Amino acid sequence: MARNTGTRPLAINGLTMALSSKDLLGIQGMPKDEIELILDTAATFKDVSERDIKKVPTLRGKTVINLFYEASTRTRTSFELAGKRLSADVINISTSTSSVVKGETLLDTALNIEAMKCDIIIVRHSCSGAPAYLSTRLKSSVINAGDGSHEHPTQALLDMFTIREKLGRLEGLTVAIVGDIEHSRVARSNIYGLSTMGAKVKVCGPPTMIPPGIERMSATACYDMDEAVEGADVIMMLRLQLERQAAGLFPGVREYARLYGLNQARVARAARNAMVMHPGPMNRGVEISSEVADHTPVILHQVTNGVAVRMAVMFLLAGASKAEA
Amino acid sequence: MNILIKNGHIIDPADKIDDNLDILIAEGKIAKLGKQGTLSQSGAKIVDAAGKIVVPGLIDMHVHLREPGYEYKETIATGTAAAKAGGFTSVCCMPNTNPVNDNRAVTEFMLVQAGSASARVFPIGAITKGSKGEELAEMGELFAAGCRAISDDGKPVMNASVMRRAMEYSKIFDMLVIAHCEDSALSGKGVMNEGDVSTELGLRGIPRAAEDVMTARDISLAELTGCRLHIAHVSTAGSVRLIRDAKARGVKVSAETCPHYFTLTEEAVRGYNTMAKMNPPLRTADDVAAIKQGLKDGTIDVIATDHAPHALDEKSGEFDYAPFGVIGLETAVGLTFSLVDEGILSLTDVIRKLSTNPALIFKLNKGKLAVGADADVTIIDPNVKWIVDASQFSSKARNTPFNGWKLKGRAELTIVGGKI
Helix, strand or coil, rough: CCCCCCCCCCCCCCCCCCCCCCEECCCCCCCCHHHHHHHHHHHHHHHHHCCCCCCCCCCCCCEEEEEEECCCHHHHHHHHHHHCCCCCCCEEEHHHHHCHHCCCHHHHHHHHHHCCCCCCCEEECCCCCHHHHCCCCCEEEEEEEEEECCCCHHHHHHHHHHEEEHCCCCCCCCEECCCCCCCCHHHHHHHHHHCCCCCCCEECCCCHHHCHHHHHHEEEECCCHHHHHCCCCCCEEEECCCCCHHCCCCCCCHHHHHHHCCCHHHHHHCCCCEEEEECCCCCEEECHHHHHHHHHHHHHHHHHHHHHHHHHHHHHCCCCCCCCC | CEEEEEECEEEEHHHCCCEEEEEEEEEEEEEEEEEECCCCCCCCCEEECCCCCEEECCCEECCCCCCCCCCCCHHHHHHHHHHHHHEEEEEEEEEEEECCCCHHHHHHHHHHHHHCCEEEEECCCCHHHCCCCECCHHHHHHHHHHCCEECCCCCCCHHHHHHHHHHHHHHCCCCCEEECCHHHHHHHCEECCCCCCHHHHHCCCECCCHHHHHHHHHHHHHHHHHHCEEECCCCCHHHHHHHHHHCCCCCEEEEEEEEEHHHHHHHHHHHCCHHHCCCCCCCCCHHHHHHHHHHHHHCCCCCCCCCCCCCCCCCCCCCCCCCCCCCCCCCCHHHHHHHHHCCCCCCHHHHHHHHHHHHHCCCCCCCCCCCCEECCCCEEEEEEECCHHHCCCCCCCCCCCCCCCEEEEEEEEECCCEEH
16 A cells, blocks of 8 residues: 555555656657556546645655746646645746856756756757756756657646546557647657557648658558548647748648548547547647537646646656555 | 888789888888888888788868867867878868858968878868858869869758859869758758658658759759769768769769768667767668668769867757767778778778879879879778777867777878878
């Protein structure tokens, strides 16, 4: 039985309640039982957010820094709430207002923060590999909150949590991820996670947005959205960044919406209890019609679950609890 | 001081020598060659080259010496020290300095600095003013100042018409035109080869087509204009194929590759290793195989290093922000000699790629050990096993992907103009 830390005891006997690495950099290579550990831990933390007093003392005295080199309201707020609900001290650093504008390097910034004795540094950066770079040079735990087009592990974890919660399982499901796969860290992390958990992943988008070698990542690719969503248990829509039109990747939103937008007709092609998901923020009328968006409460569930999953990750990284036999 | 090199094995493809001979150097020139033990030793410094090969001084046709303007990365003094340590008696330095070497003043400055350098320096002038790709640089002035080749290396000349006119104009001076083949519209903001690894790492890719389309273009333009074209840093199977076909048609094209393109693939980038970031990028195993075949069948004439020094701070941090380039002067011989063990090249071929052919293509009166030639001599131990230790390099820079590698073959002594 787990030591009583004020949360409901975890029903896992004799298992160490911590992750195998000091960092969470990505889902690639994460073993199935580790993913399950995070999802199961998240389930117990979800209750905390439902209570009147949304706080447990689990990470009291720990210091968590949000080091965000890219603008974000959703993810940063989610991490901040997760830390605070665990009673940690959370500081947000947004680089537009920090010494980064004075030219301070990534490493110097991080070392300075670590010198203030922080336990967990959460990094979002536009360059793939930035959190990995820091993880080898800092003693603190590094959580990747999204690096370039590489990975966004907590997003994939909350997506898997949400699917498991609604459909009862991940194994054997068909998940269609639609949109700009090439530039999507959410897509990559989800492909790794879902295939590890035994789901079948299909990616769909215009050829200009399907990266080479995607089949090596255990996902099948197709350009026809009707075919991709046919019988799918989950349809995960990715946000279209409108700048990609300027880069010549697609001719315009009108055509994009027609070919790759999720509308009622396409939802009807999916499996009977299919889920529609979106990591947010949505471009209504582009990748998802307003009609579909308004009838898809799951999108908001993803947000709620995000806090629980991030609480679980921080709890497990801080190694806060070891189960006693 | 005279020097007598004895007991060595001379390999000089230009003069068809592959024999155990002794060499006497006097007054900076090759004075005599003779059967072992037959040359008089009086007054000469003796160099015992037993077990070693004695070859015409190696020539690196593609280095970046960074001076003027980027002396914090490397200087002519430190870069030539690295050259000498690596066995090179001559280097040809690229014009992407600051200011760009597009005029006589910069060329003459480089030559002044080279006067006290450890190896001979042959500056390459820019094709266009500021290497901006718009207006021709004053080629006549560059030629008069001493340049025998032009290049906008670091960048392509994107405007085909400008490249065409540069090639036509080069014929006045029989100036070698060295092309950096890259279509920047295709390479865009790419930082490594476009393929499976770039997809996994989430890094923007540079497709092989970015090099192939420009290799094809520049070969066509060379055919149109009749100039002498040299393709720099070949990295793709496509380029090798195009160059092979062009040579078969009689086009005046030569080509070079670098040791990293026949040794490493894009896999070296895993872990976001900035020491494996250069332009053109490391490609796939198929490309490595094609380059080896190209070296073997003569499609690729020269092995040059594209020695590109950068400060360690610059190569630290986010992969996207690190500058392109790796150094190579002090590892080239060891890496090239692996090709001998692999059966790709003979020892004679290696010397052709590293000395004979660069001299011919650059029209340097070098790359040979005939009597009367400049005493630029490299003595190589082809069997010594050594471990690369970047901290001991003579270069100011440390940005090599080969630190810690076990190599076989190293230059033991480099003689420039009869001076050790």
